[in-house]
Amino acid sequence: xxxxxxxxxxxxxxxxxxxxxxxxxxxxxxxxxxxxxxxxxxxxxxxxxxxxxxxxxxxxxxxxxxxxxxxxxxxxxxxxxxxxxxxxxxxxxxxxxxxxxxxxxxxxxxxxxxxxxxxxxxxxxxxxxxxxxxxxxxxxxxxxxxxxxxxxxxxxxxxxxxxxxxxxxxxxxxxxxxxxxxxxxxxxxxxxxxxx
Numbered sequence: 001x002x003x004x005x006x007x008x009x010x011x012x013x014x015x016x017x018x019x020x021x022x023x024x025x026x027x028x029x030x031x032x033x034x035x036x037x038x039x040x041x042x043x044x045x046x047x048x049x050x051x052x053x054x055x056x057x058x059x060x061x062x063x064x065x066x067x068x069x070x071x072x073x074x075x076x077x078x079x080x081x082x083x084x085x086x087x088x089x090x091x092x093x094x095x096x097x098x099x100x101x102x103x104x105x106x107x108x109x110x111x112x113x114x115x116x117x118x119x120x121x122x123x124x125x126x127x128x129x130x131x132x133x134x135x136x137x138x139x140x141x142x143x144x145x146x147x148x149x150x151x152x153x154x155x156x157x158x159x160x161x162x163x164x165x166x167x168x169x170x171x172x173x174x175x176x177x178x179x180x181x182x183x184x185x186x187x188x189x190x191x192x193x194x195x196x
Contacts, residue, residue, distance in 0.1 A: 029161050048151070075119060106172050128152050
């Protein structure tokens, strides 16, 4: 049944090859997205809060808007966890023999990747807007400026890495073979002559 490999189901149970796995474009994009999320989270968590007048309370460098810093930290940490989860799913994926389960995994990948691409677009717009309206004279030492610009830049890049992952997952969905399930549900009928 060489022609009936349902999206790799014929290879289910095979040995894991890490070199091949890490050379796949989707794996590379996941790792890049993972690194971007670390940079965004790290920049805001490390240098996203300043204390310009030496008060007890620290302020977010994005226009003193606590929501901007919270958004960046939350999105960076959640994207980090999502990347790890889907990397684990990619490793486990060849072991899944059911076409339905494979389809569900690919559809989840499409939905999550599209969601993150959209959320990073929102995050980029939000952080860039808050940075633009920030009164920089309130922060005379310009503390955290490089971190803010890095968070904004990597939010922008994340739009494209997650968008590319969505496209790769959509391409993956096209390769799912439903022929086997279809023939189980609708067995081929013997040819009948047309009615005249």
